[in-house]
Amino acid sequence: xxxxxxxxxxxxxxxxxxxxxxxxxxxxxxxxxxxxxxxxxxxxxxxxxxxxxxxxxxxxxxxxxxxxxxxxxxxxxxxxxxxxxxxxxxxxxxxxxxxxxxxxxxxxxxxxxxxxxxxxxxxxxxxxxxxxxxxxxxxxxxxxxxxxxxxxxxxxxxxxxxxxxxxxxxxxxxxxxxxxxxxxxxxxxxxxxxxxxxxxxxxxxxxxxxxxxxxxxxxxxxxxxxxxxxxxxxxxxxxxxxxxxxxxxxxxxxxxxxxx
Amino acid sequence: xxxxxxxxxxxxxxxxxxxxxxxxxxxxxxxxxxxxxxxxxxxxxxxxxxxxxxxxxxxxxxxxxxxxxxxxxxxxxxxxxxxxxxxxxxxxxxxxxxxxxxxxxxxxxxxxxxxxxxxxxxxxxxxxxxxxxxxxxxxxxxxxxxxxxxxxxxxxxxxxxxxxxxxxxxxxxxxxxxxx
Numbered sequence: 167x168x169x170x171x172x173x174x175x176x177x178x179x180x181x182x183x184x185x186x187x188x189x190x191x192x193x194x195x196x197x198x199x200x201x202x203x204x205x206x207x208x209x210x211x212x213x214x215x216x217x218x219x220x221x222x223x224x225x226x227x228x229x230x231x232x233x234x235x236x237x238x239x240x241x242x243x244x245x246x247x248x249x250x251x252x253x254x255x256x257x258x259x260x261x262x263x264x265x266x267x268x269x270x271x272x273x274x275x276x277x278x279x280x281x282x283x284x285x286x287x288x289x290x291x292x293x294x295x296x297x298x299x300x301x302x303x304x305x306x307x308x309x310x311x312x313x314x315x316x317x318x319x320x321x322x323x324x325x326x327x328x329x330x331x332x333x334x335x336x337x338x339x340x341x342x343x344x345x346x347x348x349x350x351x352x353x354x355x356x357x358x359x360x361x362x363x364x365x366x367x368x369x370x371x372x373x374x375x376x377x378x379x380x381x382x383x384x385x386x387x388x389x390x391x392x393x394x395x396x397x398x399x400x401x402x403x404x405x406x407x408x409x410x411x412x413x414x415x416x417x418x419x420x421x422x423x424x425x426x
Numbered sequence: 427x428x429x430x431x432x433x434x435x436x437x438x439x440x441x442x443x444x445x446x447x448x449x450x451x452x453x454x455x456x457x458x459x460x461x462x463x464x465x466x467x468x469x470x471x472x473x474x475x476x477x478x479x480x481x482x483x484x485x486x487x488x489x490x491x492x493x494x495x496x497x498x499x500x501x502x503x504x505x506x507x508x509x510x511x512x513x514x515x516x517x518x519x520x521x522x523x524x525x526x527x528x529x530x531x532x533x534x535x536x537x538x539x540x541x542x543x544x545x546x547x548x549x550x551x552x553x554x555x556x557x558x559x560x561x562x563x564x565x566x567x568x569x570x571x572x573x574x575x576x577x578x579x580x581x582x583x584x585x586x587x588x589x590x591x592x593x594x595x596x597x598x599x600x601x602x603x604x605x606x
Contacts, residue, residue: 187435199447206451213463220470222477235467253468257460265452286437287444295449296456357437 178372181364186284186357201282205268213264238263238411246415247422255418258300262292263411266352270403273360274396281403284356289349289410297414298345305421318421348413352406359399366392563588 188197216231224232238260243252252259266283273281283289305314318340319333370388373381566588 183437184435186437194443196444198444202444202448202451206455209455210458213459217463217466220466222470222474232467239467253464257456257464260464261452261456261459265455284437285441285444287440287442288448290440291445291448292452295445296452 198282198285201272209264209268242411242415247419251422259411259415262414263407266410267407270407281356281360283352284360286353289352293345293348301417301421304418308422352410355402355406359402362395366395
């Protein structure tokens with residue numbers, strides 16, 4: 167919000183995409199870059215410290231960590247990949263989930279106050295450069311190149327003529343769209359969410375400072391709206407992180423699956 | 427849209443620097459998770475599983491042992507009961523035998539005593555009879571000699587008289603006994 171400068175006059179200027187164009191803090195380093203590094207430091211610190219002294223009978227703190235770990239392990243990875251192979255991919259799924267979650271939540275943390283994933287470069291790095299090669303590689307290793315292509319592009323059970331249409335669609339989905347939609351989904355949600363919070367916050371400020379007489383009161387509603395949106399954002403941030411990890415696991419599971 | 431100084435910002439175009447930094451940061455996170463975190467948790471889960479399974483196994487074993495002990499106790503109790511019943515039966519049987527033996531012995535003793543008494547009586551009677559017979563003879567003779575005045579010193583005659591008298595007495599006594 168601080169990045170946005172109000173017009174000096176009485177004219178209200180709504181936040182735009184330009185609000186996401188943050189100037190470098192030093193050199194070429196921008197705020198999102200620092201946040202990405204901070205998130206990795208936080209997650210690594212959290213997991214390393216909490217897993218230092220694990221006991222068979224968990225205490226309260228360990229129970230919380232385990233709940234988080236179990237959620238990534240059982241509800242996402244094992245559910246989507248299957249109990250046979252999921253352990254190999256567990257670090258990846260757990261990493262994606264915690265990485266996206268923490269970076270999303272940065273959007274509502276005071277001072278940080280910027281969801282890193284609203285810069286599309288970060289989700290694209292994860293989906294195109296990490297998830298995409300991993301699931302294709304896993305599939306090719308399991309089925310062989312030809313077997314994997316057949317497995318992915320010619321799903322059994324359809325009439326022959328349908329394949330003329332189905333195979334290009336499957337190719338388009340699995341080899342082009344999947345990584346893009348995966349990245350765009352979380353990017354768009356974070357971008358729009360942050361824009362909304364800014365809009366409510368800035369309008370509250372504007373009404374309070376520049377409103378004349380009775381219109382100042384409406385600032386309260388704007389401020390209330392900003393609060394409400396913030397709470398909804400927490401939900402959306404968590405859900406988007408969950409979906410990102412879930413779909414990644416789902417792609418891997420589909421690539422490894424024996425039958426369609 | 428609103429312009430900024432210099433080039434226009436397009437949120438859909440990724441920055442190469444961000445992609446590279448995002449990738450490096452994530453790969454670092456992934457490496458730590460793979461190398462340390464996940465193995466630690468999985469090791470814990472394995473331990474926990476082993477412990478729970480071990481616990482269940484132990485509990486099952488203990489239960490089986492308890493059941494076996496119970497069976498054994500029950501068997502022993504039944505055995506003890508049947509043995510007690512047997513002992514009781516034996517005791518009863520033995521008591522009856524002892525009772526019967528005692529009774530028989532007592533009866534035998536009683537009859538022996540009775541017989542002995544009878545024999546004694548017979549003997550005494552016979553003795554008395556003999557004594558009486560001798561006394562009676564002597565007294566009779568003395569009385570008779572005194573009454574008759576006649577000396578019955580003569581052996582032959584005395585014997586004859588006395589014997590005749592006694593015979594008659596016996597006959598009379600026997601006849602009276604028979605009549606009673």
